[in-house]
Amino acid sequence: MYNKRFEIIFAAGAIKEYKKLDDSIIGIVNKAIDDLEFRADEVGKLLKGKLYGCKEKKLKNECIRIIFRKDRIKKEYNKYADRLLNYIQDRKDIDEFEKEGKFRFYILSETEQIRLDKNPVPIHGHGPGKIYYTLSEILSGKKKIRSENECKDNNI
Known part of the structure; x- marks a missing residue:
């Protein structure tokens, strides 16, 4: 089995709502939450307004909407993750990214690093x-x- 990339942490209000779920749909909700542990960066619709920075995953047949936020990638997943996520959020905060969407960042080499000693x-x-x-x-x-x-x- 693959390693989980994300850790799910429930907000206080979400725990109360989760405990109220009917037994007939709890398995479906758990499966959706398990899926987020592996693919939170790939699924869901970006939200706006008061929920800016959050995403939603809808379970249409069950009339359930899971709101989540990608706060932290597990450290062992990628040692650059926090730095990249902070960089991306900083750019979004000042509207430097012109559009929403997927951005790719590449680590070219960990052994052959280029030092830019001059200030051209x-x-x-x-x-x-x-x-x-x-x-x-x-x-x-x-x-x-x-x-x-x-x-x-x-x-x-």
């Missing part, structure tokens, strides 16, 4: 908006570097 600056200064640089330009050792677009324009 753009050749033409830093204007409004985001500027992207190629890795080769950053690693070139130059104090002043070209943006990715400038490199493309000059066939560099």
Whole structure:
């Protein structure tokens, strides 16, 4: 069996509601909760308003709505998880992510890390908006570097 990726922690009010469930549907609800332990990041609809940051999983036939929040991934699942989740939440808080959706983050190497000891600056200064640089330009050792677009324009 696969390791669980998420730990389910009931809010105080949810425990009371859970205990009120009819025996005929408790098994279905438990199965849905078990599924969240493995796939909380893959299922559910993002909610807005007062429930912003939460997701819902509907059990339509049972007229049940499970509200959940992905607060914490188990430490043994991925040592980068807390750092990435905090980064994503910080970006969402300042509306830096332009849309809702799945974002992918890649850990390129844990053994061959690149140190950026220099503090390169753009050749033409830093204007409004985001500027992207190629890795080769950053690693070139130059104090002043070209943006990715400038490199493309000059066939560099």
